[in-house]
Amino acid sequence: MTKDLLKKNILKNVPFSKSALEEFCSYFYEKSIHKKAFVLVQGEVCKFEGFVLSGCFRIFSIDKKGNENTLYFATKDWWLMDIDSFMNQSPSVLNIQALEDSQVLLIDRKDKLALYETQPAVEKLFRVMSQKALIAWQRRLISSNSLTAKERYHKFLTTYPDISSKVSDRQIASYLGITHEFLSKLKKQKK
Amino acid sequence: MTKDLLKKNILKNVPFSKSALEEFCSYFYEKSIHKKAFVLVQGEVCKFEGFVLSGCFRIFSIDKKGNENTLYFATKDWWLMDIDSFMNQSPSVLNIQALEDSQVLLIDRKDKLALYETQPAVEKLFRVMSQKALIAWQRRLISSNSLTAKERYHKFLTTYPDISSKVSDRQIASYLGITHEFLSKLKKQKK
């Protein structure tokens, strides 16, 4: 069954009765995304939440100076959305792009909002997931302010070995908040 | 009533029945914190969540090099905790210190966890608050990577005018991720 990965992921966060889990998952539909295709484009309003079955995505924004800023990467077993645009129904400042041919499970915003009301476990699930995500962002901001680019690079490599092997150095640099030229120089130093 | 501010803050996020709100709030107890006193010290496990009634707090960590990194400031109407330590019951990497004589309302972790189970509205409240906080952290990380120190400084001044008037330049610098000497030079440039 194609939704096994999703179910496992959910149960890692909160307990669900078999029937509640089945019902919740029934609202997700599968979608294939080709390499380089966009799931969400800056300016659009985000009307879905996604869960990655396979492949890899990059979530990034482009600032006024034209520089790309990668917020995060999402591979298998990660969740995917622009939560700012999703919650406030405002134009997204983020792009979500597939870095390779990928499969996702999507749930529509209106379905998710309805499930909050009818299924207490769904409310709990996203409370727990949001709090865990919050912790991750806080840790990242601390790293970003207290570590040098070189330290951040090595931390990224060891924290996400699967991701670092999939994405290009340019993209890693934009995640770290440095230029790709400088990353290239850092890698040389290492040896 | 001393809990009016808390009630208003809650109702800004989600609807509560009068009785549910009354019950939830009954678990909060008031505490006075003297200037410079710590509500939480790095290494301790966080067993409470707090809501600021008056005064001002700084939430910061000290890294291996001995540098302070300010994660955020909390004044009246803000929430207060180390969510990482609270959720995982791991030693906190954060310090929470009063910058002036302050009043907070605290709720114990065990009470909060129990309320998640008995009051669906509490679950929803923290789901919504966590998601809003998540949005704020994402925005901050984008700023931190795409703006210069000078731009970040002005953004901070305009986003939190009440806070910037209360805290010292050293503390603002540690929030911005720069040295206080450099901030002093930035301020000079402005004129």
Place this chain on the structure above:
DNA sequence: GAAAAAAGTTGAACTTGTTCAACACTCTTA
């Protein structure tokens, strides 16, 4: 109200990271 401590300022030398331009390399894709 004096002494001590903390906060802010300035300058010079230094380190970290950027910019721009040139070149080599590897994929696509026609």
Place this chain on the structure above:
DNA sequence: TAAGAGTGTTGAACAAGTTCAACTTTTTTC
């Protein structure tokens, strides 16, 4: 299979931000 686009590397000049030390001003404390 040639062309083109994207990726990685390198160097030189430059800009952003740090470090350390000295000094002034403000705030705290006894």
